[in-house]
Amino acid sequence: METISGHVRGRATPLPPDERRAAILLAVRPVLLERGAAVTSRELAEAAGVAEGTLFRVFTDKVTLVREAVLAAVDPADSVPELAAIDRDLPLHDRVAAVLDQGLARVGEAMRWMALLHEISRLEPGRPPAEHREAAMRLWGTRQQAGTEAVNATIAWLLEPDADRLRLPLDDVIELLTTVLMGATMRTVDARRRGLDTPPPDAGRLADLVLHGVLTDGSARC
Template identity: 55%
Template sequence: MNPAVHDPPRPGRAAPLPPDERRRAILRAVAPVILERGISATTRELAEAAGVAEGTLFRVFDDKATLMRAAVFAALDPAAAVPDIEAIDGSLPLRERLVRLATIGFSRVDEMMRWMGLLHEVSRALPERAEAEAERGRREWAYNQEAGTAAVTAAVVDLLAPDAASFRLPLLRVADMFDVVLVGSAMQRSAPAVRGRPRPHRDPEELVDLLLHGVLADTTSPDPRHLAPERTS
């Protein structure tokens, strides 16, 4: 039984978690089951994964559909990557830090793609919510995505901060560019799999070198704008 989520204890045992914390613990615990089984996961399987009785699930969530939607939304929260980013050793050289960041990013995008597929599956198969509830869910989704993205960006900026003087651009712009290159590369890697073809290899080191040095063989100039053709009158 998962000690972080278990049912209310008998006298002499630790007190149960506060409601919000228990809810988050349940969502974390059931995520692997939902990712593997999709909507075919049974209430019993979800309860066993969370280490609680089935009745406990329904004291926290209204029904299975509500639980599954909440689990998918929680898994798609960008902020879920922040602890892994913050765990990168800030004393490592810049390139090594970025390689580790890219490795985390590739893994996260692959996982997000799987969860997005599940989101569509859940949306199609589970009962529709009332319009007011659906609208509330959309607003909450938009807010969480924006807040989660901001949290990831802040974590990346903190990771880059020791080398701020080495960049030509503000750290926020560097973080944004890294995100664009990483997500684009990860999506390109995922596209062949959708068509039943093998995924091309994506090297985090290659991505980092592209970001830091560009694609030109000669990188002796700190400002690539000299490569633009001169205007003629």
């Protein structure tokens, strides 16, 4: 069985190795979020639409596959197409709110993925969990840097039509958006950890805060 393939004149042709690998990593995400570290090789193969033998010709073992899937899922660059789809003709407030809304959803999902990465580190044979975590975090950091640069470039492209209306340079505005996003997310995480029922952050309200601050219109600068 082989469904991860291309089609040329109606005939299925195998994908190049890199594309096949990426297709598998994308296909297994739903079952990983559903089953966590308890997922079986059979379930992963079924999700990818390939035989188990095919799966492990691409990946060394289940732990390697899960780790790679997690790292791919939390790569910021994965969100670039969705960000780029935001209409640049929308009002500035709506564009900023859309960026924050997507960011809030993605950060929340990323936390689930990182919890899975922690779980799977305990299952890797012959390697101390601490050593595995350090190696995984180094690889994660490298991907995060490149992906974050791609995300920031896309946000800058979205905000550029109104750059002359902003009091700060675009880079500073993007840094502020990131700070607000992370702060709002961590507040929600902390509340859940303490068992509190806190409503999710409102992207529109956060966008208003970023663009207009907390002073009333016409207030003298402090």
